[in-house]
Amino acid sequence: MTLKLYSHPLSSYSHKALIALYENETPFEPVIPNLMDPSERKAYQSISPATKIPALVDEARDRVVVESTTVIEYLDHFHPGPTRLVPADPEQALEARMIDRLCDNYVHQNLQKVVGDQLRPEEKRDPFGVEEAIDGLKTAYTFLEKRLKGKRFALGDMFSLADCSAAPALFYANNIVAINDGHPELAAYLTRLMQRPSYARTLAEAEPYFHMVPLDKKPTLAPPGARDHAD
Numbered sequence: 491m492t493l494k495l496y497s498h499p500l501s502s503y504s505h506k507a508l509i510a511l512y513e514n515e516t517p518f519e520p521v522i523p524n525l526m527d528p529s530e531r532k533a534y535q536s537i538s539p540a541t542k543i544p545a546l547v548d549e550a551r552d553r554v555v556v557e558s559t560t561v562i563e564y565l566d567h568f569h570p571g572p573t574r575l576v577p578a579d580p581e582q583a584l585e586a587r588m589i590d591r592l593c594d595n596y597v598h599q600n601l602q603k604v605v606g607d608q609l610r611p612e613e614k615r616d617p618f619g620v621e622e623a624i625d626g627l628k629t630a631y632t633f634l635e636k637r638l639k640g641k642r643f644a645l646g647d648m649f650s651l652a653d654c655s656a657a658p659a660l661f662y663a664n665n666i667v668a669i670n671d672g673h674p675e676l677a678a679y680l681t682r683l684m685q686r687p688s689y690a691r692t693l694a695e696a697e698p699y700f701h702m703v704p705l706d707k708k709p710t711l712a713p714p715g716a717r718d719h720a721d
């Protein structure tokens with residue numbers, strides 16, 4: 491098989507790339523590197539210098555692509571399918587890229603801070619940093635709520651890079667700060683993303699690992715509103 495995706499079923503940034511692959515039914519071989527193993531971690535640096543997943547290896551083109559956004563741009567250009575992930579229209583492409591950056595920098599990064607803190611030894615924890623991250627998530631929800639008003643997906647009816655990015659970021663962030671609490675547009679958008687077959691498949695593959703997420707509130711396949719009532 492020509493494409494290999496180094497990823498993990500629980501990894502939110504891997505989900506971004508998996509959604510793009512499943513969206514276009516692009517054939518690939520998933521590889522799960524064991525980054526806890528020092529020698530495997532060191533070896534993996536020859537693929538991803540920062541030792542991050544996802545990474546895409548395209549053997550036919552002799553290319554290694556890291557950074558989830560770039561992986562999606564690469565797939566869209568070199569392995570296109572029926573869903574165009576970066577719109578051909580420059581205005582729409584700009585909007586897709588901007589929402590991708592907003593989701594990565596203000597949702598994804600803040601949720602990683604909270605989850606990462608749980609993985610630290612007690613004495614190395616950073617409660618102030620976690621508080622800032624939680625505030626950052628609330629700010630991000632507020633601006634996304636406005637931006638998504640009346641839209642089915644981030645760009646309207648078209649599914650794009652922006653949605654690949656928003657789906658896992660919002661899915662995991664929802665376990666830290668409940669989206670349904672004051673952000674109805676965003677909660678409905680997350681529900682639509684979770685129902686999109688490409689993300690539903692990604693989540694179904696992740697579900698057996700959900701118990702490993704180091705948060706008191708474990709992820710669930712219930713839509714955001716339903717889960718708030720169940721908790």
Ligand SMILES: N[C@@H](CCC(=O)N[C@@H](CS)C(=O)NCC(=O)O)C(=O)O
Pocket residue numbers: 501502503504525541542543544556557558559
């Ligand atoms: N900016 C990177 C972030 C990737 C990232 O943070 N991946 C996490 C998993 S979700 C990771 O590889 N963590 C392993 C580690 O840091 O050791 C991207 O967009 O691909």
